[in-house]
Amino acid sequence: MPPAETDVPRSEARPSPPKALICGTFAYDTIMVYSGRFREHLRPEAAHVLDLSFPYEQIRTDFGGCGANVSYHLRQLGMSALPLATVGTDFEPYALWLDQQLIPRRYIQVIEDEITARGYIMTDLEDSQLTAFHSGASAWAHNNSVAEALAAEAEAASVDAGSPSGLGSPGGSAEHRVEVGNYGGFAEYEEPEIARILPDPHKGVSGEHGPATVGMITPDAAQAMVAHAADFATFEVPFLFDPGQQIGSLTPGELTQVIEQSTWLALNEYEAELVSSRTGLTRMEVAAKVEALIVTRGRQGSTIWARDKELTIEAVASEAVVDPTGAGDAYRAGLLFGIMRGYDWSLTGRIASLMGAMATEHFGAQGLYVDPEAFQQRFDAAFL
DSSP states (O other): OOOOGGGSOOGGGSSSOOEEEEEOOOEEEEEEEOSSOGGGGOOGGGGGGOOOOOOOSEEEEEEEOHHHHHHHHHHHTTBOEEEEEEEOTTOHHHHHHHHHTTOOOTTEEEOTTOOOEEEEEEEOTTSOEEEEEEOGGGGGGGGSOHHHHHHHHHHHHHHHHTSOOOTTSTTSOTTTOOOGGGGOOOOOOOOSOOOOSSOOGGGOOBTTTSOEEEEEEOSOOHHHHHHHHHHHHHTTOOEEEOOGGGGGGSOHHHHHHHHHHOSEEEEEHHHHHHHHHHHOOOHHHHHHTSSEEEEEOGGGOEEEEETTEEEEEOOOOOSSOSOOTTHHHHHHHHHHHHHHHTOOHHHHHHHHHHHHHHHTTSSSTTOOOOOHHHHHHHHHHHHO
């Protein structure tokens, strides 16, 4: 049965999409691809004397960092991404890259006498990864204020609109506010005539001149994640929380607190188990604390829990797996995109699934270029 007219997403339903303030690291990634399988070399009985060496046939240094990767992919989807991060004095090559991608740098702070974070990522044929990370300047991210950024964006938006300052109204004007309650639907989209999924690239970047009224916290220093979550909560700005590999850096109390302040929570299966073990909360208890809990399972797809409902999102097969680095960030950018566009979770999850698959088809965490028409064709082929 075709969906009701009110269930079909229409890009014109939200003429001024919100701008996303994305907190997280910027890093230079050194990516190495091993043509074998890590698991074939692991011996649990000899873990106490672990000594492994892998020959790498491909190696290169690229732009990375979770906050940067999400910002890049959200920008590829035609939305306005505003990253907030701390970087080192070696940031100039990255800054030039951001300028080319039309990603603003006004909330990226350079920390003197520090280097930009470094990631050393080793990948095998099964997409398993081993990562070493040096935080560098990102250790100072807690000094970069989300509250000041939100206030500045609200002020700029009010000046552009010729109206009084909206600083006294958390989250900006009603015209731009994200209506959190709109994201509980689970319609199945079976009609081929769905409205254009991505914005028209010829109309510029969606939400570029509005206030920052939706946020995201990606893996970062613990002190920064706690501080940024508190600022988003104070300003009543809904945000997506993705603690990732930094779950262990938060105390159980801090982790629970940030989850309770979050609007949406994104984890992979391992991270979901880790959250439960550290907080003492079951999967369903965690889901009850947020508007939606999204758990990814790689090639097994993902599951979204929202409003006591459970939705399974099928994985999209990659045309050719080149490098899985950044695929999770691309998936999360798809989630944020759907939230910003007002799409329901069925469509949002499928967009995210496709983004994750497409990201694996390119080397590096920021190697994916999204063509709107090609994206629509891939989406139709995968889900309709």
